[in-house]
Amino acid sequence: MTAAVISIHEGSTAWVKLNRPERLNAMNRQLVDELAEALSRAEAEESIRVIIVHGEGRAFCSGDDLKDLDVQTESEAATQAWVEAIQDITLQIMRSRKIVIAAVHGWCVGGALEWAINCDFRLFADSARWFFPEVSYGFFVTGGVTALLTKQVGPQVAKELIMFGERHDAKKALEVGIAWKVVPAAELLGEAKKLALMIAERPAKSVADIKRAINVGFHSSLDEAMTIETTATIHGFLSAESQARARRF
Known part of the structure; x- marks a missing residue:
């Protein structure tokens, strides 16, 4: 089975790459589980100071893989487990003592966009x-964004x-504060590496403590x-109307 996430440790940086390019790196259970494992390994490695999450191919991540909708909604227990697995990624990112950078190119949709918002810095390619897309299906957002995004951009813009x-587009992401910086696509990973090295120059404990305090x-x-x-996401996934909307999409 091809790895859905590839993790490479390079000095003080862990490069964590979403690797389902044939599906625009869409989220299935394999990808979510492997991402959780990659984040755990980076967290446990003392020499790692920064984690860079990026995508292979033409996209960062196109959100939930709707081809797996039947698997995700075959029972309430299956839906509960799926949603909790997605939410656990948010907790790993936000509670990590490492600085997590999202290097976003191409499409960044739904749950993946929510993960990007969880990251400490978000570099967007132009x-x-x-x-x-969730509300259009009758589903609900995850990643804590009903609190996080509202505080970042205000309730009206969040709504x-x-x-x-x-x-x-990337310009709008910068305008509303979802993107920290927008760079030419060809320079995205180079800029992410430059930022990671800058962070790694700072004292590890101070950086980790500042992240936690903020x-x-x-x-x-x-x-x-x-x-x-x-709760709302599980109800949405189990709704026959929402499932039909997602399949039509």
Whole structure:
């Protein structure tokens, strides 16, 4: 079986690559489980200071693989396990003592966009495109974004982005604060490496403590938001109408 996530440790940096290019790196259980394992390995390695998450091929990640919808919704228990696996990635990223960078190119959609928002820095290629499709299907967002995004961009913009599900470009990501910086696509990974090396020059404990302090102070309602999201997402996945909408898409 081809690895859905490839992880390479290079000095103080862990390069974690989503590797389902034939599906635009869409999220299935294999990818989510392998991503969790890659993040755990990087977390356990003392020499690793920064984790860079990026995608192989033409996209960062196109969100849930809708070809797996039947598997994800075959029972309430299966849906619960799927949603919790997605949410666990958020907790790994946000509670990590490493700095996590999202290097985004091509499509960044749904759950993958939510993971990117969880990262400490988000570099977008000028070719990046992104949107939240969940509400259009009758599903719900994850990743704590009902709290995180609202605090970052304000409630009105958060409602616009999540409710309407319109497709946006990298310029819009920078404008609303989802992107930290937009760079030419050919320079994306080089810029991510440059940022990682800059972070690695700082004292490890201070950087980790600052990340934790800021996240705890700024995202104090993360757990509550994710509890609401998990319940709502499970209901959405199990809805026959939502499943039909997703299949038509």
